Amino acid sequence: MRIGLITPEPEHPLLAAATALLTPEHVVEALDPLAPGTVPLPLADVYLLKSRTPAALGLARYLERRGAPVVNSASATALCQDRTRMAELALEAGLPFAATLTHDSFATWAAAAPDLPSPVVVKSRLSRRGDLVARVDDADRLRELAAAWPREPVVVQDFAPNSGWDHKLWAIGDRLFAAVRRSELAPGGRGPTLPLPPAELPPGWASVVRKVGAVFGLDVYGVDLIDAGAGSPLIVDINAFPGIRGQDGAPEALAALALRRAAGGPHA
Template identity: 45%
Template sequence: MDNPETPHHPVIAVALQQLSTTHTVRLLDVRTLTGAEAIAQEKIHVLADLYLLKSHAPQALDVAYFLEQHGALVVNSWASSSVCQDRVRMAQRMLEANLPWPQTRSFATLENLLADSHLLASLPFPLIIKSRYSHRGDLVDKVHNVEQLQALAAHWSREPVVLQEFIAGDGWDIKLWVIDERIFAARRRTPLEADASKEDFPIASKEIPGRWI
């Protein structure tokens, strides 16, 4: 994990409590570790029956890959987590599956994007700008002009970024989970909204539109 609040998550906390009645539960906090250090810590233990990968940190992916190579069962898998954390690869997968997805362009850094004056002059604002790699505290913002892009450079100039077309919505994001071929869904306020709540509001299975699945 890479978040001190993970053990208190409303779903994970309950799962950990129930599992601990019949199993030994360990938490590996990778925040202050390199990938090699995290793997070294895990090596001293016998392989567990199950590992839950609940982290955006690259060193957690290193541990997951190591464990899978040694026959461990990791949920979510290293392969799926790697794709989900890379917004360019995610866009490619969605297009390959013929699923609707906003047009996405990637740039090595925000600084590189801002250095291309010809491109800047042709950008169809408004746009959504995001860190290419999903991580805690990453960049997700809506920009209306070049000046707003330039303002972001004060903190994000070296950040690999993607630009996506802005598609107007109702202010809610829809989250979908698939567990053992069962589909779960919930609504959450868009992160573009100032001080948006991170609370998920479940959607009953009978209310999930067929076109979503």
């Protein structure tokens, strides 16, 4: 089999480990979306899209038009970048996602916003490295952020009281991985990521993750959940092809998924 990696970082730990498992019997080629030149021929049997840049999405769409399977698809990857579309689709599907309002400009919304009776979470509409994710408790904090991000399109959600711990759940095909980490919105910010056996998840949480994959058309993805009370999950983020670092069995699951998709098998 020929497996293509759409990424500027083929040395990423997950990709490098999966490549090491595949290369004894298969060909693995890395395609940097920004590198000049044409796509190597013949086309690979499957491509793994581990990048969300416009160049990477454009390359993935080109390969899909040529008939090559791409994991995850360009459309599913782009959908997970737009937090407005993400919330709309999740809520339409009955997933436990926070109610979300969208504003074209942070500064314009902040100028017209009424007093905040309770904390809110403000995020960049477009998910990307270095984007805005912040808890806002009062008018002073609102003005501070609006001055720093005046033209940024944002989404606004009510802050859901929780333990301060995010449950990080990841799926690769039919395999599920889990960990817990202090939320970036908690006092003191993020801490280390602590492994969590999936069997120790609250009842029903694994099913929520599986439904996310089906609704969003994802094969490799992450779902960030918080306990909104009495073990009820609330989705705070969905990511296409996250890093999934330090999870035993993740490279093996990715290698197996790549071969299954290359052979024309089911998504998951």
